[in-house]
Amino acid sequence: GETLRALAQRHGLxxxxxxxxxxxxxxxxxxxxxxxxxxxxxxxxxxxxxxxxLQKEKNGPYDFTEADKLIDFARKNRQKVRGHVLVWHNQVPxxxxxxxxxxxxxxxxxxxILERHVKTVVSHxxxxxxxxxxxxxxxxxxxxxxxxGITYRPTPAAxxxxxxxxxxxxxGPGYIADAFRWARSADPQAxxxxxxxxxxxxxxEGPMDKVQFVYNMTKNLxxxxxxxxxxxxxxxxxxxxxxxxxxQIRDALxxxxxLGVATAYTExxxxxxxxPAVEAxxxxxxxxxxxxxAFNYSxxxxxxxxxxxxxxxxxxxxTDRYQWTNDWEFGGEGRTGLAAIYDTNYNPKHxxxxxxxxxxxx
Ligand code: G3I
Numbered sequence: 001g002e003t004l005r006a007l008a009q010r011h012g013l014x015x016x017x018x019x020x021x022x023x024x025x026x027x028x029x030x031x032x033x034x035x036x037x038x039x040x041x042x043x044x045x046x047x048x049x050x051x052x053x054l055q056k057e058k059n060g061p062y063d064f065t066e067a068d069k070l071i072d073f074a075r076k077n078r079q080k081v082r083g084h085v086l087v088w089h090n091q092v093p094x095x096x097x098x099x100x101x102x103x104x105x106x107x108x109x110x111x112x113i114l115e116r117h118v119k120t121v122v123s124h125x126x127x128x129x130x131x132x133x134x135x136x137x138x139x140x141x142x143x144x145x146x147x148x149g150i151t152y153r154p155t156p157a158a159x160x161x162x163x164x165x166x167x168x169x170x171x172g173p174g175y176i177a178d179a180f181r182w183a184r185s186a187d188p189q190a191x192x193x194x195x196x197x198x199x200x201x202x203x204x205e206g207p208m209d210k211v212q213f214v215y216n217m218t219k220n221l222x223x224x225x226x227x228x229x230x231x232x233x234x235x236x237x238x239x240x241x242x243x244x245x246x247x248q249i250r251d252a253l254x255x256x257x258x259l260g261v262a263t264a265y266t267e268x269x270x271x272x273x274x275x276p277a278v279e280a281x282x283x284x285x286x287x288x289x290x291x292x293x294a295f296n297y298s299x300x301x302x303x304x305x306x307x308x309x310x311x312x313x314x315x316x317x318x319t320d321r322y323q324w325t326n327d328w329e330f331g332g333e334g335r336t337g338l339a340a341i342y343d344t345n346y347n348p349k350h351x352x353x354x355x356x357x358x359x360x361x362x
Contacts, residue, residue: 004352005041007359008313011305014080015359016042016314018267020322021066024073031346035318037077042130042312044082044266045070046324050091051117052163058095064124071128080130082266082314085195086118087179088136089153089166097162100170107170114167114175115182122186131264131311133195133232134183135176138168139217141198142208149207176217177226184227191311194218195232195266200300201248202255211252219259231256235268236316237296238333244296249303257309265304267316269340270296270351271325271333294350297341301358320344 008015017040023032036043047053048066055062074081096113099105105113122132140153152168160166167175176194183192196214203209214231221228233253237243253263270293297315304310317323319342328334337344341352 001356002360004039004355004359007356008041011359013305013310013359014042014312015355016040016044016079016082016312017318018044018046018084018314018316019070019073020046020317021048021070023322025069032319032322035342035346037073037079039318040079042080042082042314043070043074044084044314046084046317047091049084049121050088051096052091052093054121055093055117056095057093058099062120062124067125071125075128080312081125081128082264082312083122083125083129083132083190084266085133085136086121086183087114087134087138087167087175089160089164090137092163092165094162097160097164100165101160101162110165110170111175111178114171115178118179118182119186122183122190126187127189129187129190131191131193131230131232132183132187133266134179134192134228136195137197138173138176138194139196139210139213141210145208150210150213177221177224180221180226180228191229191262192227193230193232193264193266194221194228195234197234197236197267198242199231199233199252200235200237200242200244201252215255215259218256218261222259222261228261230262230264230311232264232266234316235265235300236271237269237293237300238271238330239293239296240271240273240331240333244299244303246299246302246306249300250306253303253307253310257307261309263304263307263310264312264314265300265310266312266314268297268300268314269316269323269325271330272338273333294354297351298354298358301355305358315341318342319346321346 004015023029152173155166199211205212304313320337320340321344323340325334325339
């Protein structure tokens with residue numbers, strides 16, 4: 001049958017995956033390479049463009065070796081690249097996290113370090129990145145917000161890890177506008193995105209409505225002339241919390257489009273509950289339609305297809321063989337190895353078939 005990529009092209013939609021560079025280069029994983037190149041026409045680096053992967057020492061050189069290999073793979077396979085990620089509170093180098101914690105890096109120095117980082121990375125890839133995730137996950141969730149509501153993410157009560165920096169604490173929320181301006185100056189062609197999770201559907205639009213906060217933030221940035229071109233909705237879903245209809249998804253994407261920005265689904269995966277039988281090793285215990293839930297993948301994809309400014313739909317790892325939720329508990333939904341659209345042996349699952357059907361019939 002036709003690939004997702006071929007079907008998506010009919011709609012002018014790009015369908016993508018996050019790429020694990022270890023898997024991509026493993027001599028035993030030819031099937032990984034085959035599917036990554038044939039089924040998708042856009043790719044994202046799962047980890048190798050993150051700051052901790054690029055600059056191991058303070059003032060040290062950047063090592064783009066692994067990231068460049070992905071760029072090369074994409075070029076050979078005529079795929080567009082989503083750049084991930086410039087400014088995030090996680091996966092920053094240890095020297096940076098420690099320096100901020102122990103006070104040896106002042107606020108003034110921190111801002112200069114961030115500016116240099118954004119400009120260095122964006123310049124290196126100039127002309128080769130389609131969409132950049134410039135700022136990622138900058139705001140709180142309802143469960144870790146103060147009573148006043150969603151806000152810019154502060155250092156959690158438990159304190160920051162050595163590979164974390166909570167930017168707004170040190171630089172104020174203005175770092176967001178700065179980061180977009182620095183990125184634009186280094187590559188005027190790339191589409192610059194704000195990227196976050198739990199943006200699927202608008203709720204009561206009150207102070208605890210995260211998507212409403214991100215909407216207001218985007219609106220304000222645009223009003224100030226900040227070069228933000230898009231909002232990425234990650235789409236890390238669970239079959240236990242948050243099952244959306246395609247119409248809710250479309251409405252949220254359309255609402256952002258109304259601000260003049262593009263949208264994209266950037267990190268889609270769907271966790272499923274672990275049952276006692278699954279725990280004992282029987283993954284078939286879960287209704288196969290809920291394994292990497294076909295319903296949820298479909299709702300997001302159909303919503304994206306219905307919203308004219310939704311540029312791409314990227315899954316966060318296409319196979320359960322390499323999928324980040326396997327390493328986390330998620331209250332019984334992680335470690336089940338069920339969140340992706342292919343199983344651990346690269347067999348397409350119901351979720352894959354639903355995506356194909358959506359693309360074939362839309
Ligand atoms: O870098 C070390 C390596 O030196 C060591 O050998 C290895 C051994 O476990 O660990 C490596 O670090 C791991 C890193 O991925 C690189 O492979 C970390 O332990 C692991 O926690 C980290 O997980 C990544 C996670 O972000 C961390 O924040 C996942 O692979 C990645 O899928 C995930 O992606 C994020 C997006 O960037 C942003 N949105 C949420 C999404 C899911 O959390």
